[in-house]
Amino acid sequence: MLRVLGELDLSTAPSFRQQIVTAVADGCHDLVIDLEATDYIDSVGVGLILGALKRVRTHGGSVVVACGEERLRRVLELTELDRIVRVIGSLEELDTPASVASPGGTADHPGD
Amino acid sequence: MAGVVELEIPARPELLSLARLVVATAASVEPTFQDERIEDLRVVVSEATTNAIAAHAELSGEERIIITCRVEADRVEVAVRDKGPGFDPGRLQPLPGITEEARLDVEGGFGIPLMQSLADEAEIRSSPEGTSVTLTVHRRRPG
Numbered sequence: 264m265l266r267v268l269g270e271l272d273l274s275t276a277p278s279f280r281q282q283i284v285t286a287v288a289d290g291c292h293d294l295v296i297d298l299e300a301t302d303y304i305d306s307v308g309v310g311l312i313l314g315a316l317k318r319v320r321t322h323g324g325s326v327v328v329a330c331g332e333e334r335l336r337r338v339l340e341l342t343e344l345d346r347i348v349r350v351i352g353s354l355e356e357l358d359t360p361a362s363v364a365s366p367g368g369t370a371d372h373p374g375d
Numbered sequence: 376m377a378g379v380v381e382l383e384i385p386a387r388p389e390l391l392s393l394a395r396l397v398v399a400t401a402a403s404v405e406p407t408f409q410d411e412r413i414e415d416l417r418v419v420v421s422e423a424t425t426n427a428i429a430a431h432a433e434l435s436g437e438e439r440i441i442i443t444c445r446v447e448a449d450r451v452e453v454a455v456r457d458k459g460p461g462f463d464p465g466r467l468q469p470l471p472g473i474t475e476e477a478r479l480d481v482e483g484g485f486g487i488p489l490m491q492s493l494a495d496e497a498e499i500r501s502s503p504e505g506t507s508v509t510l511t512v513h514r515r516r517p518g
Contacts, residue, residue, distance in 0.1 A: 270392060272388070272391050272392070272421060272425070273388040273391055273425045273428060273429075274388035274389045274391055274392070303392075303395070303417070303421075305418050305421050305422055305425070305486070305489065306422055306425075306483075306485035306486040306489050307425060307486075309485050310482030310483055310485060311482065313478075313479060313482055314479075314482045316479060317479035317480065320479070334411065334414045337414075338418065338489065341488075341489055341492045341493070342473075342485045342488070342489055343473040344473070346473050346474060347473055347474060
């Protein structure tokens, strides 16, 4: 599981991208991206999630995004990301316990 | 009477949150603005500023991006001006549809459509001297 704390934009994207790369390299191909503690996301974040999907698909994996906040879901819907990535309202909706993506699975991004 | 706030920043991604904060705060002064519209405003100014920062990638670092926020009773107009090399908005490369496999190869291309979806009016003017993106968000969402 990859958890984004605070804001996901051009500034914080490189760190989150590295978390994705590391998780996939460590063999985690079914990613859960947790936006429940995320304050902000825009097209940069959407692009990162798209990139994550590309990486895991080559291994037969998947991406699920947990996002209950309506204003964040709006971005996922307007970009149509929700058509190719499963978006759930909370982690409780996962069918199985979330697999921990990597030991450093929590991205700590201070908000403004 | 319109209130105008202007922010001049170096092209640094760390300042995106400041741009969002300044514009959202300026719009919040107008009490009739829906909270959702202020959220839309945060995203559009961040998208335009993100593009401006990218446009400055080959510049020396001295050049500034100027963000002008004009708050009126029924709308907020945000203009983001950069000094990048410009581009032709009419010749943007069309991308594959979201469900097509080829779309996964391109992480970009979501910003301008997102701006156009969230803003009620969007104007892009670009030349080799720079680009100006003007986005207008009305106080309430249509419908």
